[in-house]
Amino acid sequence: MPSLRDTIAEDLRAQIATGQLKPGERLASEPQLAARYKVSTATLRNALALLQAEGVIEKHHGKGNYVRRALSRLTYEGGVLTPTLHVTVRTTQLRAEGLLAILLKVPSRTPLTEFLCIGHEGESPHSLARIYIPRDLAAAEPPWCRQRPAEVQDRVTARLPTPAEAATLRITPTLAVLAITRVSTGPTGRVIEAARLVLPGDRAEALFTAHHTTQEGGAEG
Amino acid sequence: MPSLRDTIAEDLRAQIATGQLKPGERLASEPQLAARYKVSTATLRNALALLQAEGVIEKHHGKGNYVRRALSRLTYEGGVLTPTLHVTVRTTQLRAEGLLAILLKVPSRTPLTEFLCIGHEGESPHSLARIYIPRDLAAAEPPWCRQRPAEVQDRVTARLPTPAEAATLRITPTLAVLAITRVSTGPTGRVIEAARLVLPGDRAEALFTAHHTTQEGGAEG
DNA sequence: GAGTGGTCTAGACCACCAC
DNA sequence: TGGTGGTCTAGACCACTCC
Numbered sequence: 001m002p003s004l005r006d007t008i009a010e011d012l013r014a015q016i017a018t019g020q021l022k023p024g025e026r027l028a029s030e031p032q033l034a035a036r037y038k039v040s041t042a043t044l045r046n047a048l049a050l051l052q053a054e055g056v057i058e059k060h061h062g063k064g065n066y067v068r069r070a071l072s073r074l075t076y077e078g079g080v081l082t083p084t085l086h087v088t089v090r091t092t093q094l095r096a097e098g099l100l101a102i103l104l105k106v107p108s109r110t111p112l113t114e115f116l117c118i119g120h121e122g123e124s125p126h127s128l129a130r131i132y133i134p135r136d137l138a139a140a141e142p143p144w145c146r147q148r149p150a151e152v153q154d155r156v157t158a159r160l161p162t163p164a165e166a167a168t169l170r171i172t173p174t175l176a177v178l179a180i181t182r183v184s185t186g187p188t189g190r191v192i193e194a195a196r197l198v199l200p201g202d203r204a205e206a207l208f209t210a211h212h213t214t215q216e217g218g219a220e221g
Numbered sequence: 222m223p224s225l226r227d228t229i230a231e232d233l234r235a236q237i238a239t240g241q242l243k244p245g246e247r248l249a250s251e252p253q254l255a256a257r258y259k260v261s262t263a264t265l266r267n268a269l270a271l272l273q274a275e276g277v278i279e280k281h282h283g284k285g286n287y288v289r290r291a292l293s294r295l296t297y298e299g300g301v302l303t304p305t306l307h308v309t310v311r312t313t314q315l316r317a318e319g320l321l322a323i324l325l326k327v328p329s330r331t332p333l334t335e336f337l338c339i340g341h342e343g344e345s346p347h348s349l350a351r352i353y354i355p356r357d358l359a360a361a362e363p364p365w366c367r368q369r370p371a372e373v374q375d376r377v378t379a380r381l382p383t384p385a386e387a388a389t390l391r392i393t394p395t396l397a398v399l400a401i402t403r404v405s406t407g408p409t410g411r412v413i414e415a416a417r418l419v420l421p422g423d424r425a426e427a428l429f430t431a432h433h434t435t436q437e438g439g440a441e442g
Numbered sequence: 443g444a445g446t447g448g449t450c451t452a453g454a455c456c457a458c459c460a461c
Numbered sequence: 462t463g464g465t466g467g468t469c470t471a472g473a474c475c476a477c478t479c480c
Contacts (some may be wrong), residue, residue, distance in 0.1 A: 029466085041454095042449095042450070045467090059466070059467095061465075062462095118474095149430065150433055151433070155426055156377050156399065156429070158380075159397060160397065174395070176381065184470060195245065201380055202380030205376055205377060206377040207377075210372065210374075210375075212371055226468080226469090261472090263468095263469070266448090267468090283445085283446050283447060284447080286447080
């Protein structure tokens, strides 16, 4: 037996899917919706929380609840994120500590340059990347015109965003993100770049293609 | 100013991190905890919902709330999931439809063999894989001893599990999963396998390593 | 039956936003 | 200032588990 919450969520999902509620449109206020569905506001908010976790609606304190605009799907492939419409970059000087030093294989307190990159589509941010480069390798040019790596390793996980990440990406803290940690090694074996990408789970995917010429099997567990 | 919910969640997290609450142990009942923290049960349950979404606790209706047992981290690399302790396989005959036909590049209704693989560690399931192979390629041997692929493409996304997946993996529907769709192509260009893996986001990671010998840059957006 | 978590209610009070 | 969502309360009632 579906709960009231699930029934209401399903009804709103259907209204959005059929276009009765359009992207960017404001939903009726929570008291109004609660009255319409004959439930308490707590139950109605519970239903909205479901839709929020699915990335179907956005909540804006003091303004209302809105149908989420359908943005392009993001594809991460070969170290490149597409589509890349607008990127704002903020450069910071810092020193390697902890995990960052390990990733870059440098001693603690090694000078680094951080490039904080936020990708935008229209008004809304859609991707967050923090790129770390040993300072002696970082010049004036942006990092994506740099030395060619000989090896790139991507570590991909699914998790909830930190509150800061959620705020930056304007997503709810309950919407899962795809987190990619990339380490690029130069031809000499030196790590030339470490990057941490955070992408909204509901509209991002990462593609990896491997070519085999000799042995190796397509196994699994 | 942190909310009561966040404060309580943080306190419980700390108790678990410091070992005051041990893996597998039952928490005090919700009314007891609510009294201890001097909040309503609704607020206390709100805090527990946070911990549940992080994979820190498990809720069991009618029994209690339990600290989640720390299982090994799962690593998916080169098409192999490790550690692979126990796998139960169920074989099913079916016909390609929709997305499956597209992935395998076969006409609709092509006969397929499905291998439903559930990885276990002790009592608890930790991974779910559905492997699809054109029936003329599927023999008696399990799929991981099959023909060598020339190319393997992995498509990785982060999302919430379906209710069925959550039940199979014994995770909450609010814990994100890492979903990997793999397509293996044989030396002749024919797709020899499609696989859909679902891994709990809080303890799985996928690793991909690319080697470059010529051009290509480490870009990003 | 006793105890647990799951759902839901009705309403108070606060914080944010726009006019 | 009025409307919106955010947090929290106190308590009713139901469903599940175990004795």
